[in-house]
Amino acid sequence: MDHGAAEVLSTEPSEEHFCLSLRNGLILCNVLNKVNPGAIPKVVEIPIIDTEGAAQTAIQYFENMRNFLVAVARMKLLTFEVSDLEKGGSSGKVVDCILCLKGYYEWRQSGGAGVWKYGGTVRITSTSFPKGSPSSLIGSESADESLDESESSQFEELLEYLLLSNETYLTETNELDDFPMNSMVIDIVLRKAVKDLSSLLISHGNQLGVFLKNMLKGNCKPLLKHEFLQAISNYIEQRSGLVSNELSKFCICGNKGKDISYLTDKTSVLDVQQKQLEELKASFHLTKLEVQQAHLIWEQELKKIAHHTKDLEVASSSYHKVLEENRQLYNQVQDLKGAIRVYCRVKPFVHDQSDEQHSTVDYVGENGNIMIVNRQKQGKEARKMFTFNKVFGGNTNQEQIYLDTQPLIRSVLDGYNVCIFAYGQTGSGKTYTMSGPDMTTEDTWGVNYRALRDLFELTEARMDVIKYELNGLNVPDASLVSVKCTQDVLHLMRIGHRNRAVGSTALNERSSRSHSVVTVHIRGKEVVSGCSLKGCLHLVDLAGSERVDKSEAVGERLKEAQHINRSLSALGDVISALAQKSTHIPYRNSKLTQVLQDSLGGHAKTLMFVHINPEINAFGETISTLKFAERVASIELGAAKSNKETAQLREMKEEISNLKLMLEKKEAELQQLTSGNNNNTRGGGGGGGGISPVGMPRPRCIDDNKLPTFEVRSCSSGKQRRPRLPSKFTDKDYIPKMPLLAEERSQSPSATTIRRSISTDRDRGANMKMQYPMRASINRSLAVATENRRGRNGNQEQEEEQCKQMLNVVREGKINNPKNQVAVKINKLSCDTTFELEEAQKSELSSENENVQIHIPMKKLQRSSSRSHHHMEVRESLLITTGGRNENKPSNNNTSIPKLFRRSRSTPRGKFMLPP
Numbered sequence: 002m003d004h005g006a007a008e009v010l011s012t013e014p015s016e017e018h019f020c021l022s023l024r025n026g027l028i029l030c031n032v033l034n035k036v037n038p039g040a041i042p043k044v045v046e047i048p049i050i051d052t053e054g055a056a057q058t059a060i061q062y063f064e065n066m067r068n069f070l071v072a073v074a075r076m077k078l079l080t081f082e083v084s085d086l087e088k089g090g091s092s093g094k095v096v097d098c099i100l101c102l103k104g105y106y107e108w109r110q111s112g113g114a115g116v117w118k119y120g121g122t123v124r125i126t127s128t129s130f131p132k133g134s135p136s137s138l139i140g141s142e143s144a145d146e147s148l149d150e151s152e153s154s155q156f157e158e159l160l161e162y163l164l165l166s167n168e169t170y171l172t173e174t175n176e177l178d179d180f181p182m183n184s185m186v187i188d189i190v191l192r193k194a195v196k197d198l199s200s201l202l203i204s205h206g207n208q209l210g211v212f213l214k215n216m217l218k219g220n221c222k223p224l225l226k227h228e229f230l231q232a233i234s235n236y237i238e239q240r241s242g243l244v245s246n247e248l249s250k251f252c253i254c255g256n257k258g259k260d261i262s263y264l265t266d267k268t269s270v271l272d273v274q275q276k277q278l279e280e281l282k283a284s285f286h287l288t289k290l291e292v293q294q295a296h297l298i299w300e301q302e303l304k305k306i307a308h309h310t311k312d313l314e315v316a317s318s319s320y321h322k323v324l325e326e327n328r329q330l331y332n333q334v335q336d337l338k339g340a341i342r343v344y345c346r347v348k349p350f351v352h353d354q355s356d357e358q359h360s361t362v363d364y365v366g367e368n369g370n371i372m373i374v375n376r377q378k379q380g381k382e383a384r385k386m387f388t389f390n391k392v393f394g395g396n397t398n399q400e401q402i403y404l405d406t407q408p409l410i411r412s413v414l415d416g417y418n419v420c421i422f423a424y425g426q427t428g429s430g431k432t433y434t435m436s437g438p439d440m441t442t443e444d445t446w447g448v449n450y451r452a453l454r455d456l457f458e459l460t461e462a463r464m465d466v467i468k469y470e471l472n473g474l475n476v477p478d479a480s481l482v483s484v485k486c487t488q489d490v491l492h493l494m495r496i497g498h499r500n501r502a503v504g505s506t507a508l509n510e511r512s513s514r515s516h517s518v519v520t521v522h523i524r525g526k527e528v529v530s531g532c533s534l535k536g537c538l539h540l541v542d543l544a545g546s547e548r549v550d551k552s553e554a555v556g557e558r559l560k561e562a563q564h565i566n567r568s569l570s571a572l573g574d575v576i577s578a579l580a581q582k583s584t585h586i587p588y589r590n591s592k593l594t595q596v597l598q599d600s601l602g603g604h605a606k607t608l609m610f611v612h613i614n615p616e617i618n619a620f621g622e623t624i625s626t627l628k629f630a631e632r633v634a635s636i637e638l639g640a641a642k643s644n645k646e647t648a649q650l651r652e653m654k655e656e657i658s659n660l661k662l663m664l665e666k667k668e669a670e671l672q673q674l675t676s677g678n679n680n681n682t683r684g685g686g687g688g689g690g691g692i693s694p695v696g697m698p699r700p701r702c703i704d705d706n707k708l709p710t711f712e713v714r715s716c717s718s719g720k721q722r723r724p725r726l727p728s729k730f731t732d733k734d735y736i737p738k739m740p741l742l743a744e745e746r747s748q749s750p751s752a753t754t755i756r757r758s759i760s761t762d763r764d765r766g767a768n769m770k771m772q773y774p775m776r777a778s779i780n781r782s783l784a785v786a787t788e789n790r791r792g793r794n795g796n797q798e799q800e801e802e803q804c805k806q807m808l809n810v811v812r813e814g815k816i817n818n819p820k821n822q823v824a825v826k827i828n829k830l831s832c833d834t835t836f837e838l839e840e841a842q843k844s845e846l847s848s849e850n851e852n853v854q855i856h857i858p859m860k861k862l863q864r865s866s867s868r869s870h871h872h873m874e875v876r877e878s879l880l881i882t883t884g885g886r887n888e889n890k891p892s893n894n895n896t897s898i899p900k901l902f903r904r905s906r907s908t909p910r911g912k913f914m915l916p917p
């Protein structure tokens with residue numbers, strides 16, 4: 002305590018006494034100077050006591066007090082008013098001021114850092130105020146009631162203080178209970194609030210006035226009462242919204258907001274905000290739910306898609322399987338129909354032709370599709386699609402090519418005739434496919450070598466079951482050579498290749514200038530059952546078709562090209578005729594088509610490799626090649642048939658052959674007897690009633706229990722055996738008509754029970770004679786059995802049946818009408834089954850002896866002089882001739898014709914219809 006003060010004040014003064022003792026300002030000034038040295042430069046210390054003392058004292062007092070209050074105000078500490086020191090004044094303010102000075106002093110003493118307090122009121126830290134002038138919350142009741150500048154700055158400080166305390170106490174220290182709300186602060190805030198509200202009211206009043214005036218301006222009508230009220234309430238709502246927003250800025254007091262709710266309107270900004278917040282929360286929650294839901298749905302969708310993708314994967318893999326199955330089934334159906342299989346092979350680009358943009362092959366599908374594009378055209382017209390059994394792209398190797406061919410090779414050993422031929426423009430890769438580029442490397446072996454290797458491997462594998470015998474034939478030499486292993490055939494093929502003309506053209510350095518045909522005949526006999534089978538494999542590498550202008554062929558090459566093109570065009574004619582199911586197929590127009598006749602028209606399995614060159618300048622040839630291949634693919638030959646013979650059939654054939662031998666023997670005897678008889682006649686021995694013209698005792702009847710004597714004669718013997726082939730077929734390089742000629746050659750003389758005769762139509766009837774009637778010998782099944790023109794190779798069962806019936810005829814001795822010698826020819830006619838029965842001339846051979854001539858089946862090669870009539874006609878004929886007693890009966894005695902046959906009205910004389 003100040004020294005002066007101690008003198009004046011008692012130790013425990015009353016409040017009033019305390020205030021009175023401070024009236025002269027001396028104590029206060031000294032205290033202030035101590036707290037803040039130099040705050041009051043001049044303190045009036047000694048009071049002057051004289052007459053004028055009262056006045057002087059008053060001046061001193063006044064000066065000290067004024068200096069003190071000014072200094073305190075300058076320091077922005079709590080202050081009071083002079084009147085507060087008077088009796089009845091607010092002594093509390095004076096006390097506050099002194100406590101404030103104390104607090105300030107202590108804060109200074111402690112170094113002036115941090116927060117300082119006085120009288121329980123928190124002071125602002127020094128950071129918020131300029132150094133040296135500590136900030137304070139100064140509220141002076143002495144200040145003017147109207148809000149002057151200092152007050153407004155105080156208010157700003159208060160706000161700052163509120164915000165700061167909000168930050169420091171409410172949010173960080175959470176010392177809410179210590180929040181000092183003394184009367185002074187409340188006073189200041191309330192005063193400010195009142196001031197704000199009043200200014201707000203004034204401005205609202207002004208704005209409302211302007212608003213109403215504006216309303217009236219726009220609408221000259223006087224306002225109705227309810228309109229007026231409505232306008233005011235609208236306006237207030239508007240404003241209250243704005244005000245609550247403004248006030249809400251400094252009502253961030255957490256839970257204490259309730260305590261200072263006086264800052265907000267009754268409508269409670271907080272409530273509004275709370276509502277908004279809740280709404281926001283609700284919408285957030287809703288959105289969250291929606292997002293979660295969307296997430297769930299999305300996940301489900303994702304799962305579904307994954308599932309679906311798996312399904313698709315499975316489906317696509319099974320689709321490929323089904324596609325493959327489909328292809329196989331399709332091929333089987335095609336086989337059943339006997340369609341020629343067509344595989345297309347695209348030659349790869351070689352050397353510098355690697356730019357596939359210049360390829361005419363646009364696309365090669367897995368299911369036999371190939372798209373050819375004309376790069377010079379645009380749009381739909383530029384592309385053309387072809388479909389074959391299979392298409393091999395340029396990168397297919399030899400092994401892959403052979404894989405689909407392999408089953409055909411197996412069928413050869415099952416008794417089928419198989420023909421594999423390569424077709425295509427010159428240089429397109431036919432020889433590459435059939436032979437391969439290098440014979441010495443197995444990897445590059447073509448179809449020929451692989452097929453032969455397989456043939457031998459299979460024959461070896463089946464050795465225990467079937468014994469096979471193989472004969473190789475290289476057509477240009479037309480020599481039939483027995484082969485034991487692949488090497489034998491390779492050797493044979495090498496010879497063939499040496500013989501094959503090869504020359505260089507502008508399109509192919511090593512162009513094959515002739516067709517190459519390798520034929521392998523296979524005969525097998527099943528060890529157990531004794532069944533025999535025979536198959537035949539033709540491997541044909543055709544010479545390439547070429548445009549002579551492009552191949553720049555001249556001289557010999559030109560001639561070759563012309564020959565090649567001619568034979569290929571003959572092949573084209575045959576294909577066209579077959580595709581159109583024409584009755585006449587011009588096989589004989591070239592050697593090539595003759596060789597392939599059985600493969601193209603018989604019950605063979607035929608495969609054509611069509612080759613194309615993808616180069617742009619070969620576009621024309623590619624299209625025509627593919628069109629040709631399409632036509633080939635459309636040909637249906639009928640289901641392939643196996644050449645398998647049962648043991649029974651073979652036995653029957655053997656029996657027939659024995660019978661034939663016997664017949665020949667008898668014939669010889671007869672001739673001898675005839676010549677002897679003639680001599681006898683000439684010698685005067687007339688024929689007695691029971692003696693036949695040939696001098697033999699004529700049996701009156703045939704003993705049922707005893708077989709007649711038979712003589713079997715080959716129809717190709719005697720007069721009828723004439724070469725009917727054009728000179729070119731008699732040439733030594735005549736291409737045998739395979740497999741039939743080969744069969745003939747391979748048959749042993751002792752087994753020539755069935756012979757094919759090459760003859761003309763003129764031979765008809767002359768060599769096929771039968772003593773009539775033969776009621777039981779021919780029935781419809783026989784007729785039908787022999788009906789099939791192409792059935793030479795196939796219908797073994799029917800053939801067997803036929804043999805049986807004939808043997809029956811012979812055994813049962815039903816051929817007993819020697820008088821009527823009738824030749825029966827069974828021809829296949831297109832729509833109805835007609836038997837042509839021709840009355841034969843009385844045979845020189847007919848005698849009282851019963852003679853039987855049997856000749857089944859028979860193939861005739863008919864050729865008229867005109868080239869246009871060249872065609873091969875296959876006839877199944879049956880000729881049975883018996884000698885009989887009634888040779889005097891008219892030969893055309895219809896009464897002797899069995900009821901089985903009746904004459905067809907529409908057919909020429911001698912033709913009979915088989916009744917249904």
Ligand SMILES: Nc1ncnc2c1ncn2[C@@H]1O[C@H](COP(=O)(O)OP(=O)(O)OP(=O)(O)O)[C@@H](O)[C@H]1O
Pocket residue numbers: 347348349351395425426427428429430431432433434438509511512513514543544545546612
């Ligand atoms: N798939 C292929 N891969 C590689 N080269 C091939 C292929 N096809 C053909 N070639 C090559 O193309 C050229 C001509 O082939 P190739 O002699 O087989 O044709 P071609 O059709 O037989 O001809 P031509 O009819 O004139 O005899 C040869 O050099 C051959 O090696």
